[in-house]
Amino acid sequence: KDLDSPFPFSDRFNSIFGLNRSRIESSLGSGVIFYSNGYIVTNQHVIGDKSAGITVELSNGLKKEAKIIGIDKGTDLAVLKIDNDHELSSIEIANSDKLRIGDIVLAIVNPYGAGQSVSMGIVSAxxxxFNNPxxxxxxxxxxxxxxxxxxxxxxSSGRLVGINTLIRSSSGGSEGIGLAIPSTRIVGIINDLIQYGEVRRGWLGFSIDRxxxxxxNLLQISYVNPGGPGEKATLKKGDIIISINNELSSYPLLFKEFARSKPGTTIKFKVLRESKELDLELFTSSMP
Structure with a gap:
């Protein structure tokens, strides 16, 4: 599969596949059978964005041609579809939000194309x-x-908690900092890609002063889009967000609520405006 561009997020990080050249002739990666009717999830940077020449090799050695159902470059996820005469064994999915630092995890991998293997480690964080909003x-x-x-x-029970995506490394090999997209993020994205061919996220309609x-370390609103969800919720420039859905505000929390929202999702904000605390409700809409 021809790939014409390197991994899109940051030059400081190597993709696990090692896209550190301006052009490579073919790519090799892994994937997970997500649904038994032939839907497979993998990383978008493994397959690019064209359907030609994608071959999936199953664990029994059977090779199948695959087509792209949808890609999401923001999260670097893609859904493939293969046709099969019978149902495939799909993976059981766990709630990655329940992971705790120190929990044991297993990476099912195909290092350097040598064949399936397993490595064990812990959740470090x-x-x-890592430079990807x-x-x-x-x-x-x-x-x-x-x-x-x-x-x-x-x-440790063999259930999916993430999709291996990046390593942070100075050498290009494993140095103990591997990054995986959590399963709770994956499910909604994959279902959107299957149903719509794209990911439908909610839009908040305001910007934070970086x-x-x-x-x-304050979430102060720097701009409110005219006619957008923020303006309709009566948010104003200069407001300081002090809680989000009854949790103490932080940028990671704000992003998580945005990233997991769909058009029409309700997000509750408590803001500080001229020494007064205000409770506001924002209804996300589709991106303009």
Whole structure:
């Protein structure tokens, strides 16, 4: 599969497949059978965005041609579909929100195309962003190398908790910092891609002052889009968000609520405006 561009997020990070050249002739990655009728989830950077020449090799050695059902470059996820004469064994999905630092996880991988193998590690952190505003990564020290993009990260019961996506590395190989997209993010994205061919996210209609966030760690609104959900919720420039859905505000929390929202989702804000606290409800809409 021809790929004409390197991994899109940040030059500081290597994709697990090692897209560190301006052009490569073919790509190799892993995938997970998400639904028994032939839907497979993998990383978008493994397959690119054209359907020609994608071959899936199942665990029994059977090879099938696959077509792209949908891709989401923001989260680097893609859904493929293969036709099969019988139902396939799909993976059981766990709630990644229940993961705790120190939990044991297993990475099911295909390092360097050598064949399926398993590495064990722990959850080192959750909620990692790493220069991708759509991310909410699980960080693990399970050994992840080239050829592992799109592979499964499992809990100790063998249930899917994430899709292996990135490594942070100076050498291009595993250095104990692997990143996986959590299962709670994956399910909604995959279902959108299957149903609509794209991911439908909610739109908040306001912007946060990055300087104030960096210096004072406050969520201060810097701009409200005219006619957008923020304006309809009566948010104003200069408002400081102090809670989101009854939780103490933080940028990771704001992003999580945005990333998991759909058009029509209700988000409750408590804001500080001229020394007064106001409770507001925002109804997300489709991106303009």
């Amino acid at each position: 959750t909620g990692r962003e 759509y991310s909410d990564y699980i960080q693990t020290d399970a050994s992840i190398n080239r050829g592992n993009s799109g592979g499964a990260l499992l809990d 300087r104030v966030l960096r210096v004072n």
